[in-house]
Amino acid sequence: MSLTYALITGIVAIGLIIVLIARFNINSLLVLFGVAIALLLAAGDTPAQAVASFQHGAGNALGSIGFLLAFGTMFGKLIAQSGAADTVALSVMARCGARNLHWAMAGIGMIVGLPIFFDVGFILLAPLAFIAAQESRKPVLFAILPLMASLSIAHAVMPPHPAIMQAIGIYHANLLENIALGLLIMVPTAIISGPLFTQFIMRHIGPIDTSPMEAEFLSRTALPIHPSLGRSLLCILLPFLLIGCGQMLTNLSTQGWLHMLGQFLGETNVSLIISLMVTVLLLCLPNGMTTRQIAHALHTCLAPTGFVILLVGAGGGFGQAVIDSGISRTLTTAALSAHVPPLLLAYLSAVIVRLATGSATVATGTAANLLAPAMAEMHGVSPELLVLATGAGSIAFGPVNDPVFWQLKEYLGLSLSQTFIVWSGTETLISVIILLFTLGLSIL
Incomplete structure (x- = not known):
């Protein structure tokens, strides 16, 4: 050709x-x-x-992202339905203020994006961004765009993302130097392309209708008990913690049961299933959701996906x-x-x-x-x-x-x-x- x-x-x-x-x-x-x-x-x-x-x-x-989308949506629905996303969103608002929501989401994206693929981080944090935008009475892009910018930057320049690790190996680069240079570049890039670009975009993008996915996460029943901030954060961060723990165990041991455990926990779909079960036990059931309500939430949330x-x-x-x-x-x-x-x-x-x-x-x-x-x-x-x-x-x-x-x-x-x-x-x-x-x- x-x-x-x-x-x-x-x-x-x-x-x-x-x-x-x-x-x-x-x-x-x-x-x-x-x-x-x-x-x-x-x-x-x-x-x-x-x-x-x-x-x-x-x-x-579909093989790489199909089940991730399904399991991630189910996990996000339970986090929203249990009130955990509301608890964290209100905590963020109390500490940062609604005017600084875009800065807070950019920071969350940088932290979560270090060990996690863009796809995983976005799917799992989107419900939090939707609810944070609703609680702050801001357009959804005010929360989403800085989040996805930070996740993308981390994916592009920061180890231990597989593509960057592969490039470091191929070019025979120094890992520690790349980590230092990546951090040096990531922060100012996230500021410019996240919060600052968001403020510019908001004046030119035009109105955005509520998507079926956003409506699904925002349609939640009021529960008699609100979860604590500690339990809410634990459940929201659990998939990231499990994946990070799995990567660490895999790197520490090249064989044996520790290596196998690391591979098991580091597999994204496995970590999501474990997180789903923990969320049911720590948030949904203690907060008054019945098993029928949980099953209904998991079933209906898949329709928009x-x-x-x-x-x-x-x-x-x-x-x-x-x-x-x-x-x-x-x-x-x-x-x-x-x-x-x-x-x-x-x-x-x-x-x-x-x-x-x-x-x-x-x-x-x-x-x-x-x-x-x-x-x-x-x-x-x-x-x-x-x-x-x-x-x-x-x-x-x-x-x-x-x-x-x-x-x-x-x-x-x-x-x-x-x-x-x-x-x-x-x-x-x-x-x-x-x-x-x-x-x-x-x-x-």
Whole structure:
């Protein structure tokens, strides 16, 4: 596939998605499937190969996030229904004030985002953000946008996220230096792209309708007993604590029962199931919820997630179509053959893979592997800064083949144009800020 043909095909495919959904209001699932199949047919695949490629990508996306969405929604519903989210939200309001909610959510996102994937952190903390926004009488984006910005920044530059750890290993960078540099960059980037960007966005985004997901979390029955702050925090943080504990045990022991226990606790779905059971025992039953009410809450909360899960799968299917069509390989090869400075080359390579695959994790690992053979010729370039530049590029643009794009759209009830502003705009801003800080550090 020629570079020109790859560029034209990719631009037309993304343009079709935008026009068909935003202008003609065609169902997103139908558009993603249809454009993906057309893209593969244009690349020379047979209809059977095109459908198989889409199914493969959709299956991979659903396999990694489908049950996470379901279990995370169930956990969030119990946290909301039991009154724990209200208790924590009111505590945050009392300490920070409603005017500083965006700063508080940015801080929570940075802390939680250090050991936790973006997807997990967002799904589990979204109910808290919804309720905090309601309690403070602020728009939901006032709480959500700083939270997701901080989670995304941590995913891009901070160990022990797997993609960053992989890049550190490939570039032979120093882990402690990368942790220090990541922290140095994360805080100012979170301030600019979180609270400050939120205040700017709120004046330009327009009205946002209450999404089915938000309505589900906000529809809770008043209980006779309110849970204590300690129990509420314990249950809300329990999935993160279990995952972190699992990672620690896995790193401490390479084999034996401790290693197996670490793998068990570190598995996200397992930690969510354990957290669900603990929440029932510590919050729901003591606070007056009957087993019938608990079962009803767990059953009904899954209804709004059905379309979200299907859209996530469709986004993964479209991403796989971009890869299998050869667009990804053509653009990446062109970037590597261009004569650009090493840090910019690392950034641009990750950007291209991100646009082609939709995955930040894949973009970091792939770009690092592509550049590693050329490191011997990159005299005077810090491997730690290469890690940061690659991580910055890996989250650029928040493209439509990123399943999170569609997840956020449905979670927040955004239009397509609003999703581009909120998600794609935030991701691009974060990416550019991290790159500028990285280039500044290279000068110093």
